Amino acid sequence: MDTQAGSGVQTNGAKGKFRRSQTASEVIERQKKFLFPAVMTYYDTPLPIQRGEGHYVWDFDGRKYLDFFGGILTVSVGHCNPTVNAALHKQNDTLQHVSTLYPTAPNVDLAARLAELAPGDLSQTFFTNSGTEADETAVMLARMATGSHEIIALRHSYSGRSHLNTTMTAHSPYRGLPDMVAGVKHALAPYCYRCPLKLEPGTCGVACAEDLEELIRTTTTGRPAAFMAEPILGVGGFIVPPKEYFPIVADIIHKYEGLLIIDEVQTGWGRTGDKMWGIEHWGVTPDIMTMAKGAANGIPMGITMSTPEIAKKWRGLTICTFGGNPVSCEATMATIDVIEEQNLLHNCSRLGALLRKRLEGLQEKFKCIGDVRGMGLMQAVELVKDRKTKEPDAETVKKLFEATRELGMLIGKGGLYGNTLRLSPSMTITEAELNQGADILEKAFEKVAY
């Protein structure tokens, strides 16, 4: 059998055994040949990563990169964290899977621990494997609990890649099919830098939040099932709503007997600094909350939490084969251990403030930086061609990616226009490493920006 994976990539070794990729070019070639073209990668030439440790990763040629994106805010406590890995190894050698048909201690213990950590009366959990599933579960539950159907999501939001979640996601590049699922409306985003109502922050009366009421009255039956939002719009480019925003929208959705679903997939686990959950900064308690990404430091985990009163409204049979498997649950508990033992909520606020100061320093120096925003270790830099017109500058972002790669650092990007840098290193990062990252970024700006 001809098992050539592509020119030069042989899948059969001398003994007829499958041959593993040895080099970066083999990985790139196999990616191109065997993965859906839809699997997108950063950089002009993709960067295969071979190994990670702490706050660094290495490529196939042994080049070391400071990781300032944490695998999309997922490596919460450093690559291959020894505490998390010890828990993983122990559980892997004890019990890996029985499905939720049989209760396991790691599964119920994690649920009990989450009940202690979650805000308000959110004390019951349904485990899945991803943010997509966690959000989908939340929406289904809201529909069952209220008997209503319509869901209001935010423009510029991202909630995953299922049929429903792609419909809720409000970024045209992620919406490959038109109007896929009925009953989803999109409210104005609290995007102060590009106010959808062209108002000025501070004197706007938070009109974007107030508009939710008109949206409900004009585009729904008047009885929506839920309003769902991220405390900080992650994929949207770390858009931070004003402090009045969530109290206003919570009141409005409750007035119309809908539920407030808060998506903590990016903002959870202390990343925003001082608080375990992003929404706590706004003093609002959700009816349903979802988490994923950073929960288990890179091991798949999706979490949907709600009050017992709402949770009991789930109708029909449901099962998630892998959801809440003992290995993922132990990894999550070990991640929480590290967050608590190392007081990472404080690290995120202290080092987040430091990073913010460095980025604001760059803004003074480089006029292509239109906005610097974020909370804790979740900071963004939005690039524009002109500070007055705010025309997005995605080209300079692309150049900054190549320049930071060259200088040995990984960064992230986001925003509807692809013009926003996202910086979100592991929450365990040290002050020295943070400054090293800021220095590299500054050098990259000096090289390619203006």
Ligand SMILES: Cc1ncc(COP(=O)(O)O)c(C=O)c1O
């Ligand atoms: C806020 C938010 N919700 C949900 C998701 C979907 O998570 P997943 O990719 O694990 O399905 C993401 C992913 O980026 C996200 O950022």
